Amino acid sequence: MLRSIFLCAHAPRQFLRAIAILLFLSAAELLAQGPSPQSTTPTSASKTAAQKLPTKPDESASASATLVQLNNALEGLAAKVSSAVVQILVTGYGSVHEESRTQTALIVRQHAVGSGVIVDPDGYIMTNAHVVEGAQRIRVALPLPTDTGRAVPIGKRHILEARLIGVHKDTDLALLKIDDKDLPTLPLLSQQRARVGQLVFAIGSPEGLQNSVTMGVVSAVSRQPDPEKPLTYIQTDAPINPGNSGGPLVDMNGSVVGINTFILSQGGGSEGLGFAIPARIVDFVYHSLRYYGHVHRVEIGAATQEVTPTLADGLHLSQRWGVIIADVKPDGPAAAAGLQVQDIVLTADDRRVETLPQLSSALYLHRLDEVLKLEILRGQEKKILYIPAIEHRDHMDQLFDTADPEKSLISRLGILAADLTDDLRGQIGGLRIPSGVIVLGRAADLITPDTGLQTGDLIHALNTTPIASIDDLRAALNTLKTGDPVVLQIERSDGLTYLSFEME
Secondary structure, X not given: OOOEEEEOOOOOHHHHHHHHHHHHHHHHHHHHHOOOOOOXXXXXXXXXHHHHOOOOXXXXXXXXXXXXXXXXXXXXXXXXXXXXXXXXXEEEEEEOOOOOHHHOOOEEEEEEXXXXXXXXXXXXXXXXXXXXXXXXXXXXXXXXXXXXXXXXXXXXXXXXXXXXXXXXXXXXXXXXXXXXXXXXXXXXXXXXXXXXXXXXXXXXXXHHOOOEEEEEEEEEEEEOOOOOOXXXXXXXXXXXXXXXXXXXXXXXXXXXXXXXXXXEEOOOOOOOOEEEEEHHHHHHHHHHHHHHOOOOEEEOOEEEEEOOHHHHHHHOOOOOOOXXXXXXXXXXXXXXXXXXXXXXXXXXXXXXXXXXXXHHHHHHHOOOOOEEXXXXXXXXXXXXXXXXXXXXXXXXXXXXXXXXXXXXXXXXXXXXXXXXXXXXXXXXXXXXXXXXXXEEEEOOOOOOOOOOOOOOOEXXXXXXXXXXXXXXXXXXXXXXXXXXXXXXXXXXXXXXXXXXXXXX
8 A cells, every 4th residue: 555645744653762761761771780589488597598698689779760850851941842842823725625616716725734943043034835835824822931741721822923034945844933032942953864763753733732741762764755856855764643743753852853843654644754854954944044035056167966876887987886976067067176087986075975956955055165075986086176166057046136016916816927127038038939927936825816827937918918027917917807807828848738717
């Protein structure tokens, strides 16, 4: 039977797991003390000998003290980390579950609950992008300082409006901002890597139950569910369920090891297969979203592919696995540093590289103000190359940097758009029609017709009216009423096409 992937997702096994760990520690303590004396009826001689033996310490008291210390440590950790974990309340619009034909077109107001972690005392919160996707309104419920896990009356909850600073769908991360100061935070463990067997705790709002704490271990690291994407995850058996999305996975020191994101499950509940985005990725995306509003990519001017046994035999390579340089741009930084076609990449920034996702991850995390340290194998000789990294930013990123949402919003189409300027026209190149309006993105908080427009589309005409600017587009839309037919002539990478729909 196929397993389903549930975006993030406490299970009764947590209690049993905790008891098992405590019993294990208790048994270890008793074993360290040595074997217990056998319970037999002593003879007179043995009584005399026993009176001469020193009295053994109370082993049960020692074991109890160990368990009390462990319990106190876990309680202290839970209290420490829970104060920086918030509940995220999302309101948006969605279709009614299809139970009959009469309901397929109904759009209703929907509510969703997720989790988040405060990473800056000035109110910056990291969560999952899928938690806030399509949100019309985002609110954050802060934990009460004296919250001990008991039910909190609605009137006592501290709920604040939140602004969406940025979203990065490739990593499924988003950054929120609330207007509050001096908030408790959790540090992102961006330097030390998670270890298999490491004890970890998941904190969040599974099924809407705020500040729930579950315990487990790191089951595996560098899991890659999608071979087409370079992002790898931390696997844990700490129970997580729907509502844990965006909440932290922390270590015994209270540092964030990762952000809980999804589970693999057949029944929809936790089966001990949870996955978290590593903290070093979260830290990188956080700083990018905070300072730029989106994540910039790094490149070195080279193309790579994975080595296969057939490729290795055909090119007489010295190893049958790894990542090979397939192309080097003549004027790029890699060429200037001496990188050559058929070089095999061994490490990048001292991270071992055996697969293409590992190299992609190393480039993804590399800072622009540092050179990339690349260890390569050329024939039988190993070399170290230092390659200046450059920023890869397409024209859409540049538009987002300069776009004003108030001026760019085309509310009747539910899009953000911009005029096609001379500079932008030169960057895009090869346009069939040299004028129009470019689509920057879709507005998630509006009910609009299903236009089919995508980011990067160029609108050249509406019905029979040429469109050369945003003003032209707004004027043409203002002449339309509900139910009128709309035909947009657009240009995409594969050429000209029409999009048709009725105005709403």
